[in-house]
Amino acid sequence: MALQISATNPEHPALLLELPWQLPLEEWPDEVLVPLPRGISRHIVRYARAGDEVIAVKELAERPALREYELLRDLDRLGIPAVDPLAVVTGRTDAAGAPLESVLVTRHLRGSQPYRSMFETTMRPATMHRLMDALAVLLVRLHLAGFAWGDCSLSNTLFRRDAGAYAAYLxxxxxxxxxxxxxxGQRDYDLDLARVNISGELLDLEASGALHPSVDPIEFGTEICARYQGLWQELTRTSVYPAGKYHYIERRIRRLNDLGFDVAEMQIEHATNGDTVTFVPKVVDAGHHQRQLLRLTGLDTEENQARRLLNDLESWMATQDDYDPGDPLGARPEVLAHRWVRDVFRPTVRAVPLDLRGSMDPAEIYHELLEHRWYMSERAQHDIGLDTAVEDYISTILPTARETLRPTVSD
Known part of the structure; x- marks a missing residue:
C-alpha cells in the first residue's frame, strides 16, 4: 500500500511529506524532533516540526488512528477543548518494504504541559486543587456534549495556565x-474511572517523592468526583421560583455565565395554580467570556483570561471621552475595544522582553501585569498605573520567576 496522508488542511500533506515516515517513530533523528515534555502514553509519541508547525505524532494501528482522528474532529466542531487533529498517515513501510504502524498527527498545544512535568518541582496543594477544578470542568463539558471519555486521567490531559487558574484539554x-x-450510568462510569486513575497517578508521584507531603492521593482522587457533581448540579438542576420573580431566572443565568457556560435555550413552565414557575436551562459549551472577547477584540484566549481582559476593557472604556452607552453618536464598544487592543493591550505585552516570557502567551502576560498592578496599588493605597507596574514586573518579578517559566516553541 502506498503512503497516504488524510489531512484537515490541504497544505498539511505537503509539509508532512518531508518527515521520515519510512522509519519507526522511535528511530526518528534528532534534527526533525522538538524537545518538549511528553506525558505517559500507551503509544510512542514524539514532537516534530513540519514547516512552521510543531506537531505531536502518535504511532498506533490504522483503525484506532482513523477513529481517534474523526472523534477529535467531532470535538473540535463541538467547541470542546482538545488537541487539534491535523492528519492520519497510513500505508507506511520501512526501507525493506515491511509495514509500519499508522500515525495520528495533532497540533502541539502551545504553552501546555503534561501533568508530570508540572510536578518536577513540588506542587502546592492549592495549585493541585486548581488542576482538579480544570479537569472537572473539562469532564462536565464532554458529558454535556454527549462524549463518554472512557479513560479520564491526568495522563490524558494537557494543562495551560489561564489567568491564575488552569484550563484542561483532552x-x-x-x-x-x-x-x-x-x-x-455512563457519566458515573467515567467519573469512577477518573477517581481510580487520578489516585493511581498521584500514588505513583508519591512513590517517586514528587508529591507534597500534605497531599493524600486517595482524597484528591475522590475530590474530582465532588467537584464534578457540584458543577453538574449547578448546570443541570431544575429551579422552582415564585411566580413573578423572573429576576431569579436572570440571576441563575448570570451565575451560569460566571461559570463560563451559556444558556442556549430554556424551558419555563407555570404551575396550574399560578403560584410557581419551573425553570430548566439548556446549558451548552463553556466559553461565554471567550466568545464575547473574540467578538469585540479578535483576541482568542482562555475563559478566565477573557473574563479578566473584559473587566479591564470595560474599565478602560469608561475613561474614554467618546464613550457614552446612551448616546447614539458615541463610539461603539467594538470601536473602543479595537482601540484598547491597539493602544493598551499590544504595547503593554510588547514591553515584556521575549526572552523573559517563557511559556506565557500574551493574554497570560497581560493578566500577570494586571495582578501586579493591583498588588502594587494596594501597597501604595492608590492606582500606580500600568506603565509603572510593567517596569516593576520586568525588573523584580520576571528575573526570579524565569527558572520556573519553561521556554516554548512558537507555533
Missing part, C-alpha cells in the same frame, strides 16, 4: 464515544 480520545446524550 489529549487522548482513543477510548471515547460520542452519543446524542449520556445516561447517568
Amino acid at each position: 489529549v487522548d480520545a482513543e477510548t471515547g464515544d460520542l452519543h446524542p446524550q449520556l445516561s447517568a
Whole structure:
C-alpha cells in the first residue's frame, strides 16, 4: 500500500511529506524532533516540526488512528477543548518494504504541559486543587456534549495556565464515544474511572517523592468526583421560583455565565395554580467570556483570561471621552475595544522582553501585569498605573520567576 496522508488542511500533506515516515517513530533523528515534555502514553509519541508547525505524532494501528482522528474532529466542531487533529498517515513501510504502524498527527498545544512535568518541582496543594477544578470542568463539558471519555486521567490531559487558574484539554480520545446524550450510568462510569486513575497517578508521584507531603492521593482522587457533581448540579438542576420573580431566572443565568457556560435555550413552565414557575436551562459549551472577547477584540484566549481582559476593557472604556452607552453618536464598544487592543493591550505585552516570557502567551502576560498592578496599588493605597507596574514586573518579578517559566516553541 502506498503512503497516504488524510489531512484537515490541504497544505498539511505537503509539509508532512518531508518527515521520515519510512522509519519507526522511535528511530526518528534528532534534527526533525522538538524537545518538549511528553506525558505517559500507551503509544510512542514524539514532537516534530513540519514547516512552521510543531506537531505531536502518535504511532498506533490504522483503525484506532482513523477513529481517534474523526472523534477529535467531532470535538473540535463541538467547541470542546482538545488537541487539534491535523492528519492520519497510513500505508507506511520501512526501507525493506515491511509495514509500519499508522500515525495520528495533532497540533502541539502551545504553552501546555503534561501533568508530570508540572510536578518536577513540588506542587502546592492549592495549585493541585486548581488542576482538579480544570479537569472537572473539562469532564462536565464532554458529558454535556454527549462524549463518554472512557479513560479520564491526568495522563490524558494537557494543562495551560489561564489567568491564575488552569484550563484542561483532552489529549487522548482513543477510548471515547460520542452519543446524542449520556445516561447517568455512563457519566458515573467515567467519573469512577477518573477517581481510580487520578489516585493511581498521584500514588505513583508519591512513590517517586514528587508529591507534597500534605497531599493524600486517595482524597484528591475522590475530590474530582465532588467537584464534578457540584458543577453538574449547578448546570443541570431544575429551579422552582415564585411566580413573578423572573429576576431569579436572570440571576441563575448570570451565575451560569460566571461559570463560563451559556444558556442556549430554556424551558419555563407555570404551575396550574399560578403560584410557581419551573425553570430548566439548556446549558451548552463553556466559553461565554471567550466568545464575547473574540467578538469585540479578535483576541482568542482562555475563559478566565477573557473574563479578566473584559473587566479591564470595560474599565478602560469608561475613561474614554467618546464613550457614552446612551448616546447614539458615541463610539461603539467594538470601536473602543479595537482601540484598547491597539493602544493598551499590544504595547503593554510588547514591553515584556521575549526572552523573559517563557511559556506565557500574551493574554497570560497581560493578566500577570494586571495582578501586579493591583498588588502594587494596594501597597501604595492608590492606582500606580500600568506603565509603572510593567517596569516593576520586568525588573523584580520576571528575573526570579524565569527558572520556573519553561521556554516554548512558537507555533
